[in-house]
Amino acid sequence: MGTPKYIQIENTLRSEIESGRFESGDLFYSNAELIERFGVSSITVIHAVNDLVNEGLLVRYQGKGTFVSRSRRHRPVRISESERFFEGGGAAETRVIGLSFPEGDERDPGVVERLGLSGRGCYAVIERVRLYNGVPYQHQVSYIPRRYIKQDVSPSYYESVYRRLREDFGLFLSREAAHEVMRIVMPADERVRAALSLTEADPCVRKERCTMLADGTVAEYIIMHKRWDFFEQTIDESAR
Structure with a gap:
């Protein structure tokens, strides 16, 4: 067994965000787009996106969609x-x-x-x-x-x-x-x-x-x- 699919998707999307492909405040992919792109179920996409929201990389606005966060990019931290x-x-x-x-x-x-x-x-x-x-x-x-x-x-x-x-x-x-x-x-x-x-x-x-x-x-x-x-x-x- 390899890495769970939702983690693979999460890692791919995180890399795209951190590479500068998106500007802060840009509209992110919709769930439908991600389901079609990766060929997975909605629950898999939701898991991946939820984790990125909880990390602070993405933010959701009801009725508007998911956007790239305006917060500062990650720095090395010790918690x-x-x-x-x-x-x-x-x-x-x-x-x-x-x-x-x-x-x-x-x-x-x-x-x-x-x-x-x-x-x-x-x-x-x-x-x-x-x-x-x-x-x-x-x-x-x-x-x-x-x-x-x-x-x-x-x-x-x-x-x-x-x-x-x-x-x-x-x-x-x-x-x-x-x-x-x-x-x-x-x-x-x-x-x-x-x-x-x-x-x-x-x-x-x-x-x-x-x-x-x-x-x-x-x-x-x-x-x-x-x-x-x-x-x-x-x-x-x-x-x-």
Whole structure:
């Protein structure tokens, strides 16, 4: 299996934008044009364009279309999340609250697409909650090709997904390429609110990340939600 089609399209379009083919504020391709050009479904095009919108390269205006952003072109940056919330010591804990293997119609077509699986491709779902001093602060759901997940183990075996993939399959995901999109949502969906003790009025940080192996295959697609009061990010931007 190679790189998922939506990532291939996303990379092609990103290169076109960053090469200077478009001026800031130019009207971008329509979904219909991209579907015809790449010979793919609308969901594949929407995934690719949504990621470029979330990156800030494109902007949508309802009833008008999609346009190339007027923001500055990308510069090298270093992004890090603050760990100051945990500096006082305290007890950190990870709980696995679900381990499942969807079959047939139970599978999510969007997840199958993200993982670059075939129409019958199978995956595992690992749902976890991270706590600090008993307070749940992060909810995460990992989608992983089934060939990398053992089925004859208890859910707690996957408290650390990266450790299990490293020790069981020799995969060092922390060293692999990844694509991550982050945004603020309010409200989070009901399951996330329940897991993190949030109300509908509480904002939440949502991250989606695909981690890819050297051959371009996706080893993990993960959706994370973090409580707003446990989130702080630092961005260092290089000079041109």
